[in-house]
Amino acid sequence: MESINRTRPADAIQMQSQLADLIARKQETIATGISFNRPSEAPSSWLEISSISRQSTIEQSWSNNIGRARILAQQAESTINTMSNGTTRVRELMVLANNETLAPQDRDVIILELESFQQQFSQLVQVDDNYGGKLFHSGDPIEMRIDNNVLVTPAPTLAAVAQGVDIGGGMTESLDVIFANMIDAVRSGTPTERGEQLDRAKAMTDHFASLLGAQGVLVNRLDEQELRLQESELNTLERRSALENTDIGQAISQFQSLLVNLEAAQRLYAQTASNSLVQLIG
Structure with a gap:
């Protein structure tokens, strides 16, 4: 006792x-x-919160990539749209050039305008992006991760924009070659040669319309992914709040x-x- x-x-x-x-x-x-303030007080909650924090960090990096990719994609879209609008006028000029009743001075005016477009396009395909690099990158495409196993290319490459114009028959030509041939055809070409260059003008119009459509799809995809990440963030905050x-x-x-x-x-x-x-x- x-x-x-x-x-x-x-x-x-x-x-x-x-x-x-x-x-x-x-x-x-x-x-x-x-x-709780220590892992030992709620081990399972602490582990889940740690997992949530890691995933949130990853998703934040994806969100940052989306923001940067959107800026580049929209800049590329605007630049391509400018060139697309220009090809509409180029096509009009080539239709005019195929008029056999044109006076020599009229053809000179058409040549001057075509040369102006050639210079403008040469400058646009070499424009810098908002981060100091080239908007249309030479070499391999620049890819950005926006989700697990999801990479996007914010802007097409220089080759895709300026060197790969589909002229039919499985053949491509660069913008510089097309403009040079157009100008030569207007200056001294035959009706047949000017007719061929009218087809090239249509090929350029189709080329930039296709690029513009692809950029629009890309921007929409970025918007949708951003909304998904925002929803995920809200769910994560709600779950963490419930745990913590x-x-x-x-x-x-x-x-x-x-x-x-x-x-x-x-x-x-x-x-x-x-x-x-x-x-x-x-």
């Missing part, structure tokens, strides 16, 4: 200490609004329950200590 009485006070004191620690932690969660934030009503109820338990433990300890003292005296 003496041994039991000697260990009971220590056990009771330890229980009171543990309850006091729990009360202090619960006060902290109520004050801070955070349901304190349910104030529940926490206060638990806090009050712990206080009641501590008071009961203290009364029990006082009663046990008093009985033990009486037994020792007796």
Whole structure:
């Protein structure tokens, strides 16, 4: 009996200490609004939050890529649209050039305008992007990741824009060659040669219409992916909040329950200590 009485006070004191620690932690969660502060307090929640944080970091990098890709894609779209509009006028000029009643001075005016378009297109395909590089990149396409296993090319390559105009029969020509041949045909070509260059003007129109359509599809895809990431971010914030934030009503109820338990433990300890003292005296 003496041994039991000697260990009971220590056990009771330890229980009171543990309850006091729990009360202090619960006060902290109520004050801070955070349901736990150490991984050991909620291991599974901590692991899930860590996983959410890693995924959020990855998705943020994708979102940043989307923002940059959109800027480049829209700049490319605007530049290609300018050239597409120019090809409409080039085609009109070649229709005029095929009129056999034109005076020599009229052909000279057409040549001057074609040369102006040639210079303008040469400048546009070499334009810098908003980040200091070339908008239409030479060599391999520049790709940006916007999702798992999803890469996009914000702008077509220089070769795709300026060197790969489909003229039919599985053949392609560059813009410079097409313009040079047009100008030569207007200056000194035969009706047949000018007719062939009218076909080249149509090929240029189709070429830039195709490029413009592809850019529009790309911009829409970027917009859709951005919306998906925004929705994912909202879901992630909601889930993290559910894991991390304190349910104030529940926490206060638990806090009050712990206080009641501590008071009961203290009364029990006082009663046990008093009985033990009486037994020792007796």
